[in-house]
Amino acid sequence: MKKKLSVLFALLIIASMILSACGGGAPAQPKELKGTLNVWSFTNEIKTMAIAFQGKHPDVKVVYTMIPMTNGEYQTKVKAAAGTSDSPDVVALEAAFVKEWVESDLLANLNDLVPLTKDLKTYPAVVQVGTYDGVTKGFSYQATPGAFFYRRSIAKECLGTDDLDKVQAMVADMDKFVETAAKIKACGTGDYYTVGTGGEMFLPFLSNRSQPWIVDNTLVIDPKIVEYVHFAKMMRDNGYESGATQWTEGWFAGMNDTLKDANGTPKKVFSYFLPTWGLPYVLSPNSTPKDGGAGTGGDWAMINGPMAYQWGGTWVGVLEGSPNSELAKEFVKFVALDEENLTNWATGVYTNEYLKAIDPTTPDDQQQAAGDFVSSQVVVEKITKSFDKSTLADFLGGENSYGAFAKAAPSVNGALLTGSDDAIQRALNDPLAAYLSGTMTEAEMWAAWLDAVRSEFPDLTIPEAPVK
Amino acid sequence: MNFTQLKKNSTGYLFLTPFIIGFLVFGLYPVVNTLALSFTDATLMSRSSHFIGIDNFKRLFADNVFIRAVGNTWLIWICNFIPQIGIALLLSVLFTSARLKIKGVGVWRAIYYLPNLLMPAAVAALFNALFAYYGPANQFMVRAGFLSEAMRFLESITVTRGLVVFIQWWTWFGQTMIILMAGMTSIPIPLYEAAMVDGASVWQMFTRITLPLLKPILIFIFVTSLVGGMQMFDIPFLLTDGRGSPLSSIQTNNILMYMKFASSKGHIGAAASVGVLVFIMTSICALGIFYILRDRDLDQPKPARKSLDKKNAERPQS
Numbered sequence: 001m002k003k004k005l006s007v008l009f010a011l012l013i014i015a016s017m018i019l020s021a022c023g024g025g026a027p028a029q030p031k032e033l034k035g036t037l038n039v040w041s042f043t044n045e046i047k048t049m050a051i052a053f054q055g056k057h058p059d060v061k062v063v064y065t066m067i068p069m070t071n072g073e074y075q076t077k078v079k080a081a082a083g084t085s086d087s088p089d090v091v092a093l094e095a096a097f098v099k100e101w102v103e104s105d106l107l108a109n110l111n112d113l114v115p116l117t118k119d120l121k122t123y124p125a126v127v128q129v130g131t132y133d134g135v136t137k138g139f140s141y142q143a144t145p146g147a148f149f150y151r152r153s154i155a156k157e158c159l160g161t162d163d164l165d166k167v168q169a170m171v172a173d174m175d176k177f178v179e180t181a182a183k184i185k186a187c188g189t190g191d192y193y194t195v196g197t198g199g200e201m202f203l204p205f206l207s208n209r210s211q212p213w214i215v216d217n218t219l220v221i222d223p224k225i226v227e228y229v230h231f232a233k234m235m236r237d238n239g240y241e242s243g244a245t246q247w248t249e250g251w252f253a254g255m256n257d258t259l260k261d262a263n264g265t266p267k268k269v270f271s272y273f274l275p276t277w278g279l280p281y282v283l284s285p286n287s288t289p290k291d292g293g294a295g296t297g298g299d300w301a302m303i304n305g306p307m308a309y310q311w312g313g314t315w316v317g318v319l320e321g322s323p324n325s326e327l328a329k330e331f332v333k334f335v336a337l338d339e340e341n342l343t344n345w346a347t348g349v350y351t352n353e354y355l356k357a358i359d360p361t362t363p364d365d366q367q368q369a370a371g372d373f374v375s376s377q378v379v380v381e382k383i384t385k386s387f388d389k390s391t392l393a394d395f396l397g398g399e400n401s402y403g404a405f406a407k408a409a410p411s412v413n414g415a416l417l418t419g420s421d422d423a424i425q426r427a428l429n430d431p432l433a434a435y436l437s438g439t440m441t442e443a444e445m446w447a448a449w450l451d452a453v454r455s456e457f458p459d460l461t462i463p464e465a466p467v468k
Numbered sequence: 469m470n471f472t473q474l475k476k477n478s479t480g481y482l483f484l485t486p487f488i489i490g491f492l493v494f495g496l497y498p499v500v501n502t503l504a505l506s507f508t509d510a511t512l513m514s515r516s517s518h519f520i521g522i523d524n525f526k527r528l529f530a531d532n533v534f535i536r537a538v539g540n541t542w543l544i545w546i547c548n549f550i551p552q553i554g555i556a557l558l559l560s561v562l563f564t565s566a567r568l569k570i571k572g573v574g575v576w577r578a579i580y581y582l583p584n585l586l587m588p589a590a591v592a593a594l595f596n597a598l599f600a601y602y603g604p605a606n607q608f609m610v611r612a613g614f615l616s617e618a619m620r621f622l623e624s625i626t627v628t629r630g631l632v633v634f635i636q637w638w639t640w641f642g643q644t645m646i647i648l649m650a651g652m653t654s655i656p657i658p659l660y661e662a663a664m665v666d667g668a669s670v671w672q673m674f675t676r677i678t679l680p681l682l683k684p685i686l687i688f689i690f691v692t693s694l695v696g697g698m699q700m701f702d703i704p705f706l707l708t709d710g711r712g713s714p715l716s717s718i719q720t721n722n723i724l725m726y727m728k729f730a731s732s733k734g735h736i737g738a739a740a741s742v743g744v745l746v747f748i749m750t751s752i753c754a755l756g757i758f759y760i761l762r763d764r765d766l767d768q769p770k771p772a773r774k775s776l777d778k779k780n781a782e783r784p785q786s
Contacts, residue, residue, distance in 0.1 A: 104514070451531060
C-alpha cells in the first residue's frame with residue numbers, strides 16, 4: 001500500500017512538473033531568446049538584419065547562408081532541403097516564387113503575427129502575397145512599387161525639359177512613350193537608346209494583366225502579354241533599345257555612360273524601369289564607372305512612367321517542422337514587423353561600423369545604405385521627410401524618391417502572383433529572345449513557349465497560341 | 469585449420485565492409501531509389517506521392533522535348549569526342565615517338581592538361597561574358613573587320629553548340645592525351661625496333677603495333693567519355709540561361725532532368741524517369757562498345773600472331 005502511494009505521489013509530482021513547465025512558457029514573454037537559427041537567403045541583405053537581431057539578443061546565434069538565385073539555383077536548393085535535417089529555419093522568398101511556397105504546406109502558419117500588420121499599417125498587397133486560403137505564411141519588410149528613371153541631361157537635350165511633370169506627361173501612356181522614344185532616337189542620331197533592354201519592361205505589362213497566369217488549372221495568356229511581345233519587338237526593330245541583356249555588363253554600362261558598341265562608338269541609355277530597390281541596389285551603385293570617371297550621379301530623375309507596376313520584393317517565412325520555430329518567428333517579426341528595425345533599415349542606421357560593433361567578423365562591405373522602401377506605412381510616413389536631403393536625393397538631382405514611392409505604393413496589386421509564375425515566365429525568355437533577334441517567327445515563338453510550359457506543368461491545360 | 473581459414477576470410481571481409489557499405493549507401497540505394505521514384509508523381513513541395521505506373525515515361529515521349537535533349541547530347545558528345553581522341557592520339561604519338569625525341573614533353577603535357585583544372589563554372593561564365601552582345605568577341609570581330617556589325621553569338625544555335633563542343637574538347641583532350649601516352653609508353657620498345665628492322669613504315673607501326681596494344685586503353689577512354697558525355701551538364705547549363713538556350717539547342721539530358729527537378733513544384737518523379745532512361749541508354753551503348761571491340765583472339769586463337777603474343781607474354785593484358 002505504501003509503495004502504491006509513493007508511486008502515485010511520484011506520478012503526481014511528475015504531472016505537476018510537466019503542467020508547470022507548460023504553463024510557465026506562455027506568459028514568460030520577455031524571456032531572453034536563446035539558440036541557433038539557420039537563415040537562408042539569395043542576397044546578403046537580410047544578413048544585415050540578422051546581425052542587428054543578434055545585437056538585440058546576444059544569446060542568439062544566426063547562421064546565415066547565401067545562395068545566389070542565378071538560373072534558379074537558390075529555389076532548387078531550398079526545395080531540396082525543406083523537410084530534411086538540412087532544412088533551414090527561416091527562408092527568404094523572392095516575389096517570383098514566394099507564392100509557390102505560400103501555397104505549399106512547407107511553410108508554417110504565422111497568422112498570430114497578422115495583428116502587428118494593423119499597427120504598422122503594412123501595405124495590404126504585401127500581406128496578400130504572403131497569404132493563401134486565409135493563412136499568412138510570409139511577411140516582407142519591403143514594398144516594391146516600380147518607377148521610371150531617366151537622365152536629366154538627355155531629357156533636356158532631346159525633349160527640351162527635365163521637369164518631372166512635363167516628362168511624365170510625355171511618357172504618360174504607351175503611345176506617348178513610343179513617340180518620345182522616336183524623338184530620343186532622332187535627337188541622338190541613333191546613338192541614344194530609350195531603354196537598355198526590352199526585358200525590363202516586362203514587369204510593367206505583367207503587373208497590368210487582368211488575370212493571373214493560372215486560373216482553374218488553365219494557362220491564361222492575357223492580352224497584356226501579347227501586347228508586351230509586340231511592344232518588345234517594336235522596340236528592338238526600331239532601335240529604341242540597346243539590345244543588351246538585362247543584368248549583364250552592357251546593361252549596367254548604360255547606367256554609367258560607358259556603353260560602347262562593337263565599333264567603339266559611345267552609346268547612351270535614356271531611361272531604366274526599376275522598382276524601389278532598384279535605386280539603392282542597382283542604379284546608384286552602377287552609376288559610377290568601374291575604372292574611374294565622372295559617372296552619372298545627380299543626372300537622374302524619377303517619375304511613375306507609363307504604367308503603375310510592382311517588381312520583386314523579399315518575403316520571409318518559417319519552415320514547417322523547424323525545431324526553433326519560436327525563435328524563427330521572433331526573427332520574422334523583427335525583420336518585417338518591427339517598427340524600430342524597419343526605421344533603422346530604411347534610414348541607414350545599419351552602417352558597417354554598427355554591424356562590426358555587434359559582430360567583429362562582419363565583412364567590410366556588409367551594410368545597409370539608406371533608401372530601401374519599407375512595407376509599413378507608419379514608418380514610411382515618419383521617415384519620408386528625412387530623405388529631402390540625402391545621398392539618394394543628391395543622386396536624383398534633389399528629388400525625394402521616398403515621397404514618390406509612397407504615392408505609388410498603395411496602388412500595388414498583390415492578387416496577380418501565383419505559385420507557377422517563375423517557371424512560366426522563365427520559359428518565355430528564350431523563345432522571346434529568338435523572336436526579337438529574328439531567328440523565330442511569332443507563331444514559332446508562341447508554340448515553343450507553350451511546349452516548354454507543357455513540359456514543366458504536365459497537368460496544366462494549355463490554350464491555343466495567340467498567333468498561329 | 470577451418471578456424472584459421474575463417475579467421476583469414478573474416479579479416480578480408482572486414483577490410484571489404486567499408487567499401488561495400490559505401491557502395492550500398494551511395495551507389496546502389498540512389499539507383500534503386502531513382503528507379504522507384506520514376507514510377508511516382510513525387511514532388512519536393514508535397515509530402516505524399518502516388519504510384520502512377522509508366523505515366524512519367526509516356527509523357528517523356530508525348531512531345532519531342534526528351535528526344536531533342538537526347539539528340540543534342542549525342543551531337544555535342546560526338547562532335548567533341550572525334551577531334552578529342554584524334555588530336556590526343558596525334559599528340560601522344562609525337563610525344564612518345566622514339567625517332568622525334570621531342571624535348572620538354574613534361575612541360576607540353578602539363579600545358580595541355582591545364583584547362584582541365586579550371587572550374588567548369590568559371591569557364592562557362594568566362595565564355596558567356598566573352599561572347600555577350602557587348603562583349604570582347606564582338607569588339608574584336610567588328611574592329612578587325614571579320615563582321616560588319618555585332619552579332620548575337622549566344623542566340624545562334626551553331627555558335628552556341630560550337631562553343632560547348634570547343635570547351636568540352638579544350639578541357640578534356642589533355643586528360644585523354646595523358647592516358648594515351650601512359651598506354652603508349654608501356655608498349656615495349658623492342659616491338660618497334662623489330663618492326664623498324666623489318667622495314668615497317670611509321671603508319672604501319674601505328675596501325676599494327678600501337679593501336680592493337682592500346683585497345684584496352686581506348687575502350688576505357690571511349691566508355692568513360694561516353695558516360696561523361698551523356699551526363700554533360702555544367703558547361704551547357706551555365707553558358708546560357710540554364711535551360712539550354714538558344715531554342716533548347718544545348719539542352720542536354722541532364723539539363724532536362726534538372727529542369728524537371730527544379731520546376732515549380734520540383735517534380736522529382738518526372739526527373740527520375742529521365743535519369744532512368746539515360747542510364748539504360750548509356751548502359752546499352754557501353755555494353756555495345758565492349759561487345760564490338762572485344763578481344764576476338766580469345767575466341768579463335770590465330771597461329772600467325774603467336775610469336776608476337778609470346779614476346780609480349782610478360783605483359784598482363786586483357
